[in-house]
Amino acid sequence: xxxxxEQPARRRRGLLIVLSSPSGxxxxxxxxxxxxxxxxxxMSVSATTxxxxxxxxxxxxxxxxxxxxxxxxxxxxxxxxxxxxFGHRYGTPKAPxxxxxxxxxxxxxxxxxxxxxxxxxxxxxxxxxxxxLPPSMAELEARLRTRGTDSSEVIxxxxxxxxxxxxxxxxxxxxxxxxxxxxxxxxxxxIVMAERSKRVRQTDLVEFVRELIGPEx
Amino acid sequence: xxxxxEQPARRRRGLLIVLSSPSGxxxxxxxxxxxxxxxxxxMSVSATTxxxxxxxxxxxxxxxxxxxxxxxxxxxxxxxxxxxxFGHRYGTPKAPxxxxxxxxxxxxxxxxxxxxxxxxxxxxxxxxxxxxLPPSMAELEARLRTRGTDSSEVIxxxxxxxxxxxxxxxxxxxxxxxxxxxxxxxxxxxIVMAERSKRVRQTDLVEFVRELIGPEx
Numbered sequence: 001x002x003x004x005x006e007q008p009a010r011r012r013r014g015l016l017i018v019l020s021s022p023s024g025x026x027x028x029x030x031x032x033x034x035x036x037x038x039x040x041x042x043m044s045v046s047a048t049t050x051x052x053x054x055x056x057x058x059x060x061x062x063x064x065x066x067x068x069x070x071x072x073x074x075x076x077x078x079x080x081x082x083x084x085x086f087g088h089r090y091g092t093p094k095a096p097x098x099x100x101x102x103x104x105x106x107x108x109x110x111x112x113x114x115x116x117x118x119x120x121x122x123x124x125x126x127x128x129x130x131x132x133l134p135p136s137m138a139e140l141e142a143r144l145r146t147r148g149t150d151s152s153e154v155i156x157x158x159x160x161x162x163x164x165x166x167x168x169x170x171x172x173x174x175x176x177x178x179x180x181x182x183x184x185x186x187x188x189x190x191i192v193m194a195e196r197s198k199r200v201r202q203t204d205l206v207e208f209v210r211e212l213i214g215p216e217x
Numbered sequence: 218x219x220x221x222x223e224q225p226a227r228r229r230r231g232l233l234i235v236l237s238s239p240s241g242x243x244x245x246x247x248x249x250x251x252x253x254x255x256x257x258x259x260m261s262v263s264a265t266t267x268x269x270x271x272x273x274x275x276x277x278x279x280x281x282x283x284x285x286x287x288x289x290x291x292x293x294x295x296x297x298x299x300x301x302x303f304g305h306r307y308g309t310p311k312a313p314x315x316x317x318x319x320x321x322x323x324x325x326x327x328x329x330x331x332x333x334x335x336x337x338x339x340x341x342x343x344x345x346x347x348x349x350l351p352p353s354m355a356e357l358e359a360r361l362r363t364r365g366t367d368s369s370e371v372i373x374x375x376x377x378x379x380x381x382x383x384x385x386x387x388x389x390x391x392x393x394x395x396x397x398x399x400x401x402x403x404x405x406x407x408i409v410m411a412e413r414s415k416r417v418r419q420t421d422l423v424e425f426v427r428e429l430i431g432p433e434x
Binding site: 131133136169170172176187190197202208214 | 348350351353354380383384386387389390391392393394403404406407408410411412414415416419422425426429430431
């Protein structure tokens, strides 16, 4: 085995990857594919006041809390961000995010522009924001109808919300038009790889270069 | 054929990709591989006062000019950047670079940190700077010796220059340790793909979103 194939463990800052899109533009599918393909990315686990559904696991899908506990967590500043979504509250606890980023783990957030904005003050240097646009509103509506789970009324409401969500596209650093899931995933993976290659994210480079050319430089 | 597989031509700002490394760290190989793999990237053609070598083509490899012409081009501000390298002068004419970037073409520059600095004022918004580090100085020297073209004296000189060049690693946005050419190329390609996916580089997005959700938003 030659020296160039050895890959010593590298130290780096974790990424906080925000993936936003209107409902139906492929965000959940891309998120799932990215998590499957990349062992260094984990999904952020939210706390929610929504009742647990059959099959959902505490601490894996969500932390299930009641309204009083959610209020207490807000009051004591335990959330990175939180929001009302379809009548329930969802929030991201701060502690596990900080621990993961410190360990060079990347965390994926499936949140909207309001959530993304709340991450900026505490986690700006870790933040990578990606917005997925549908190729057309007709295509978006077709995808929502294909799911078959929602009534026409719910779909109309989602289409209205979609336009409001899209309206915030310009607050994101990366913007992708999702015409094809595989091509879109490849772009998201490229963004993740590029962000990891930024000088400022590689916390061991100063030491690496010092060992390379000596401290006198 | 369904609508989602149509890929309309997109308008974007071209990238000005600077790839720097000490001699022997793989810059030329990575540049060649990137050019072969990516039809939207072309190599910047420099003007030089160095004599033409057999096989070199005017306007493809270099623009060959004499000292008087090079002086005139400096005086009339026709260079993006220029530098002395090993006793000759090399410079990048501004006009073809501007034309290419306007057309959404990416241009690859194989220049050192001094050249990279000179690009900043005119082309800052197009600039993507990548520095390749060798895995070790022993590995770098081994690669220089494998070439077999240079004397020990020349190699010693190149090793000294290498340390000086590496000393400027922190001026680059992306830093890669080149342990393996294919892995390194994949990272450079990911950087190029990610940079093209940045909102600010896609000059047609405002119009695209206006057509998507209407002008009232």
